[in-house]
Amino acid sequence: RIRHYKWNVKYEFRSPDCFKKLVMTINGKTPGPTIQAQEGDTVIVQVNNSLVTENLAIHWHGIRQIGTPWFDGTEGVTQCPILPGETFTYQFVVDRPGTYLYHAHYGMQRESGLYGLIRVAPLEPEPFAYDLDRSIILNDWYHKSTYEQVAGLSAIPFQWVGEPQSLLIHGKGRFNCSESPSLSTAVCDTSNPECSPFVQTVIPGKTYRLRIASLTALSALSFQIEGHNMTVVEADGHYVEPFVVKNLFIYSGETYSVIVKTDEEPSRNYWITSNVVSRNRTTPAGLGIFNYYPNHPKRSPPTVPPSPPAWDDVEPRLAQSLAIKAHQKYIHKPPTTSDRVIVLLNTQNNISGYRHWSVNNVSLTQPHTPYLIALKENITGAFDRISPPDGYDFTEYDIFNVSGNANATSGNGIYRLKFNTTVDIILQNANTMNVNNSETHPWHLHGHDFWVLGYGKGKWDVKNDTKKYNLENPIMKNTVPVHPFGWTALRFRTDNPGVWAFHCHIESHFYMGMGVVFEEGIQRVGNLPSSIMGCSHTKPFHTP
Numbered sequence: 154r155i156r157h158y159k160w161n162v163k164y165e166f167r168s169p170d171c172f173k174k175l176v177m178t179i180n181g182k183t184p185g186p187t188i189q190a191q192e193g194d195t196v197i198v199q200v201n202n203s204l205v206t207e208n209l210a211i212h213w214h215g216i217r218q219i220g221t222p223w224f225d226g227t228e229g230v231t232q233c234p235i236l237p238g239e240t241f242t243y244q245f246v247v248d249r250p251g252t253y254l255y256h257a258h259y260g261m262q263r264e265s266g267l268y269g270l271i272r273v274a275p276l277e278p279e280p281f282a283y284d285l286d287r288s289i290i291l292n293d294w295y296h297k298s299t300y301e302q303v304a305g306l307s308a309i310p311f312q313w314v315g316e317p318q319s320l321l322i323h324g325k326g327r328f329n330c331s332e333s334p335s336l337s338t339a340v341c342d343t344s345n346p347e348c349s350p351f352v353q354t355v356i357p358g359k360t361y362r363l364r365i366a367s368l369t370a371l372s373a374l375s376f377q378i379e380g381h382n383m384t385v386v387e388a389d390g391h392y393v394e395p396f397v398v399k400n401l402f403i404y405s406g407e408t409y410s411v412i413v414k415t416d417e418e419p420s421r422n423y424w425i426t427s428n429v430v431s432r433n434r435t436t437p438a439g440l441g442i443f444n445y446y447p448n449h450p451k452r453s454p455p456t457v458p459p460s461p462p463a464w465d466d467v468e469p470r471l472a473q474s475l476a477i478k479a480h481q482k483y484i485h486k487p488p489t490t491s492d493r494v495i496v497l498l499n500t501q502n503n504i505s506g507y508r509h510w511s512v513n514n515v516s517l518t519q520p521h522t523p524y525l526i527a528l529k530e531n532i533t534g535a536f537d538r539i540s541p542p543d544g545y546d547f548t549e550y551d552i553f554n555v556s557g558n559a560n561a562t563s564g565n566g567i568y569r570l571k572f573n574t575t576v577d578i579i580l581q582n583a584n585t586m587n588v589n590n591s592e593t594h595p596w597h598l599h600g601h602d603f604w605v606l607g608y609g610k611g612k613w614d615v616k617n618d619t620k621k622y623n624l625e626n627p628i629m630k631n632t633v634p635v636h637p638f639g640w641t642a643l644r645f646r647t648d649n650p651g652v653w654a655f656h657c658h659i660e661s662h663f664y665m666g667m668g669v670v671f672e673e674g675i676q677r678v679g680n681l682p683s684s685i686m687g688c689s690h691t692k693p694f695h696t697p
């Protein structure tokens with residue numbers, strides 16, 4: 154079946170957390186409309202860019218774009234931006250069931266509010282049962298525009314974006330306007346119905362599937378439903394061997410399905426909470442209401458919201474990461490060996506006075522001639538043809554100390570991967586430029602699902618750590634955290650011809666260079682549609 158959508162993207166004034174600012178809407182909505190399809194369907198989305206003065210590109214996060222690498226929606230990698238006033242049509246097959254996302258992928262525009270869910274229903278029965286299916290997208294929210302943030306991040310001295318002002322639960326949050334008395338009620342008004350808390354009404358005695366997704370700009374989150382356990386059954390479109398949590402840790406770009414039974418005392422409501430973890434939180438909790446029908450949906454629960462886990466305790470987060478295994482009836486075994494191992498050291502650096510993030514001492518500057526077009530059409534001069542290194546100096550580099558990284562440079566070289574081979578990626582975390590500090594980075598791979606072979610503390614060690622890899626029942630995912638001062642090991646097959654970004658899903662970190670690009674099987678990519686061309690070096694290839 155074909156699922157056809159027509160979207161108009163524009164800026165509108167909205168007050169998702171009571172503070173009025175310009176947000177990007179799709180057909181008047183943020184979060185945007187949910188794409189509902191069935192496994193094997195073709196999705197066609199006709200996007201009209203009505204932003205007036207701003208380019209646009211939309212990425213279909215978790216959809217592998219097999220045979221359509223040009224519709225991945227990544228500006229500078231797979232397509233030229235959609236110009237203001239233009240209409241661009243994405244067309245791709247949703248080949249796997251599960252919960253996926255879409256969001257803007259041009260500059261830092263995702264955090265302006267252009268994001269939503271893709272739900273793909275399966276053809277086969279699933280390994281869990283439920284009565285009702287509901288979705289909740291989590292986000293964090295800034296009051297400054299992305300333009301102000303970009304200007305600060307690329308200024309000398311560096312101006313960090315700081316912690317978000319609020320946390321949104323399905324597009325609704327609450328900023329305490331009285332904390333900023335200079336704001337008039339025209340700008341900040343806590344009685345505005347737009348920022349009334351998110352309510353999930355549930356019928357007592359039922360089993361719910363809740364699809365929980367995060368598209369935060371910065372924050373790692375702990376999600377809770379007061380008094381209710383959650384059984385994790387799906388992660389990034391793959392069935393999980395069920396396990397029970399009270400707090401679901403979720404990183405930007407991840408999706409989970411959890412099973413929740415509404416079997417608590419039915420005469421009251423319960424809190425839904427979202428809290429920042431892994432950073433010393435200053436953002437207040439995101440609060441929603443888990444409304445047991447027929448209690449009034451606006452009735453606050455009689456309790457104080459449950460308190461979140463300690464922000465700096467890595468252990469429970471690492472434990473959750475390790476608990477996520479493939480469902481025993483849905484194990485796709487990874488190849489037992491790999492053809493190439495790429496170790497990616499994540500560091501924060503100064504380069505020519507500017508603050509950056511680097512991978513093996515190279516900070517990615519995205520060119521504006523999309524790699525896919527440059528490689529397929531043999532356009533020279535569009536990017537550095539020297540590949541970044543496959544590793545770092547294991548013996549010398551101290552991941553536990555601030556390092557000057559004096560050799561860090563900016564570049565736009567890419568990794569050329571041999572087609573139909575097995576590649577291991579080791580994400581190696583390190584100290585930032587602040588003493589005793591390492592952050593969580595959720596890394597997202599375009600065009601693929603990968604096996605998560607393992608997580609560990611400290612420096613990855615080729616001799617001992619590879620022996621501990623889970624080759625029996627590893628989960629497949631498209632987004633995975635690397636924990637503070639730790640490492641994460643992934644494996645994937647280079648079987649999807651195209652050019653694919655792999656990057657930290659923290660909006661400001663990717664902007665600051667925290668990403669790499671992989672090419673595989675470029676000679677097998679079909680004819681590129683001319684709609685993706687027209688910018689920079691691709692101008693001569695554009696036939697309107």
Ligand SMILES: O=C1O[C@H]([C@@H](O)CO)C(O)=C1O
Binds near residue numbers: 313501585587592662
């Ligand atoms: O990229 C970052 O910069 C700041 C800080 O390290 C410098 O002020 C921070 O917390 C980041 O994640």
